[in-house]
Amino acid sequence: MRVLVVGAGLSGLSTAMYLGLHGVQALVVERHPSTSIYPKARGQFPHTMEALRLAGVDQKMVAASPSDQTFKIVIAASAAGPVFKEILVDQLGPDLSALSTAVWAGCSQERAEPVLAERARELGAEIRFATELVEFQQDDDGVTATLRDLTTGETSEIRAPYMVAADGHRSPIRAALGIGHHGRGVLGTGTGVVFRADLGDVIPPNALVYLQNPELPGGGGSLVTTDEPSQYAVSVGLGDHDWLKVIRTATGIPDLAAEVVQHGMTSTDIKHSVADRFSDGRVHLVGDAARVMPPTGGFGGNSAIMDGFHLAWKLAMVVRGEAGPGLLDSHDPEQRPWSDFIAEQQYTAYVERMRPDLADDTLASPVDPVSKLFFGYRCLSDAVILEPDDDRELLENPEEPTGRPGSRAPHVMVDGKSVVELFGRGFVVLTGAQQWVDRATDLGLDAYLVGDEVTKTYGIGAEGAVLVRPDFVIAWRSMQGEGDLASTLDRVLSRV
Template identity: 70%
Template sequence: MRVLIAGAGLSGLSTAMFLGLHGVPSLVVERHATTSLHPKARGQFPHTMEALRLAGVDRRVLAASPPDFQFRIVIARSAAGPVFNEILVDDAGPDLTAFSTAGWANASQERVEPILAERARELGARIRFSTELESFTQDADGVTAVLHDLATGERETVRADYLVGADGHRSPIREALGIGQAGRGVLGTGSGAIFEADLSAVLPPNALVYLQNPELPGGSGALVSTDEPSRYAIGVGLGEYSDERWIELVRIAAGIPDLAVTLLQTGTSTDTKHWVADTFSSGRVHLVGDAVRVMPPTGAFGGNTAILDGFYLAWKLAMVVKGEAGPALLDSHTPERRPYSEFIAEQQYTFFVQRMRPDLADAALTPLVEPFSMPFFGYRHLSDAVVLEPGDDRALLEPEPTGRPGSRAPHVLVRVDGREVSTIELFGRGFVVLTGAQHWVDEASALGLTAHLLDGPEWAKAYGITESGAVLVRPDFFVAWRTPDATGDLPGALKSVTASAS
């Protein structure tokens, strides 16, 4: 077995799906009997949809989204008002068409995970539910794991080249590796319930209300719609509440004193935490999703970042296990994903303070970044898997696309094979060379790379080169190397970024 994945949430299933896309089958084990049954982690941003489009599931995710959705996020005393602040009231999210041809989706984790699982299986993955990774050891050649079938009680030992820990915020794998975490820790503990009621008079079908109301336990809470009409979820401060008290809390949150409420599930408890793991890799074990970062659920980056963890890790794992790259390529996982995770966790903490806990505001609060596109398209991956240029300032964020190594490849409309496409749509299966000069095409072909000969100066300008230059783009849409003109060492760059000895 090449790759064993522990956890069938968004990050684990994405890793399996993208590994399959690159021709590497995997085994996914999940201790729960099914994928998530909770309507959380709603919404897919355009940069996530680009990755899902590459995997061939973007249309499935769109189909799983509420039809003609208008997503509304507000801070209010109750769903009926008064509204203190409107955060998002838009038909399909802010306009990011200058950065991507992909749009927005609004599916919940409950709907998305089965889609990812189905596609992962189509691409060769095996998924075993009710199966727990009980223990593991690793050596220089691989990982030995003991799997426990929770339905039959049987145990078996399996061997894999690599283990991916996608086993959640408690992550027994992370704990077994002795990896610590840094951050603000526990910010609060809450209780939740799922209920049915008619809130059509105060809420659109797709809405999230951050509640600031002294009548609620802790003075704050959240009310959110689900994929089912008339079904909602509520979260308030931790407590042991009777059914009668839950109904009262729902009525307070809705702002409708005589609301008819049918409780479906009560008593769920969650901790709101803020931390990032000290490292994302240890030997042949690599961590993704909640196993490496936990942050307040304010900002909607949790589910998106989990999916993209799998996207960014899978191509590296695939190249290494297929012998197309050296094992050192995987050393880039922590330096590329941890700084971004710290940034996103801080952004979501700021959202948390602004929307739910204004009492925590202080001088150390990190400002929200502008422009809005930066967290989606303006972050950089800085590691030995890119060839940084002399004088690079190593900035994690850039407000506008530059095309420099370590940054996301700019979206430019170009003509390829008689049709107009975004440059982003040319990437994803392997390293790709863009150029306006035939000799770079010939050199790329000799290296087994896909190359596109493009006309016109617009794309070259966007990538910071001349038409006689070339740019090497990684499978994850990030620029690995560029040369402004006809000079440059493409074979050396490819060898460097893939940690190849050949």
């Protein structure tokens, strides 16, 4: 039985890829004729690269990135200046090497999506472009969907045990389910073009300039490099523009010779919106269908990929009969609080970088240390057995790891590799005691005897054990060598 995934963007393709990795085929339908032809989101964070490494595509993302792996982000009146603030200079992101062996990548969405699609197909997915979802119904046993081939006009009906809504920020599926949304709403509507020009030394090969300039439509916008040399994308407020004038103002070169690439023209809303729930029966929301954030911070594309990473293993285990359907009830309580949080963080960055006129006392404070944004988020649901004294905090400092349930499994180097590289295919037990290895083996789990550095970091001591989920989240731990591993696994997987 195949899971139906509607939408072949980053979240839909990621979901299909990880479903295949866990032994379940996906049928992906996408109304557009191909993957994205626009640069859109750029960059993969180390925690995302860890997930992509599991799927065997991390190095493909690096290879598809610009050869110059430096990156620059500034707030300025134009590319030529003056510069008001430097956000990032000559690097893709902060140094997180103490928390992960994974690297940063700078792959654009137009190049990342084909990488995900190719791997998803290798793992058994079928992807149908120019195909739209016409309607669907769900019942106690599955989802019945009517599809239309937009090339031939022919319709067909399919049956799937579950459906994943990866159908974008307007999400007809979300609307059909009657799922509302909350947030700050539409912040502005922008339009842009891709253009070619010789900018010489005005802008480095990999750069993003947030423009604050009253001479631009809407008072600002953005200018960003693309994968093509001498080709750039500029975005400003909506209107009927003299694009050559806009480009010259954005670049700060009044006599610049520029050629507009017409097929690169785009128009979109900048929104802050999170769905009121991420699941409805046998339908689960991911990507922009679940949350839409201002494009300031890079978490839009990364969270889309990670949605598939976190959801697919649960879907696969339920479809294969290895977990109870209740396991999928954890999708909403684990991913929606994170979405609310990160959307507010990106809104704060949006106000600082693009709309200082919106500054008020409702802005969220930037997270410190910044590593919390990448490795500090906790999953709090019934798919995790929290300890009695747990404070249920959504974030913790990964630079001072606790090893407690709900947290991301900490990085510790063992024999030249990160212990995180042991995770991902199924549930894993780490322990310093042979008895736990024997119990885990009897249950068909992978188990590893680890040394003092790991047991100390994970807080389990010489006699304890820790159970790690396929998405690198700690599901349970025994600190004193006590506990029933079999019943624990049944609880986590909703088999009781």
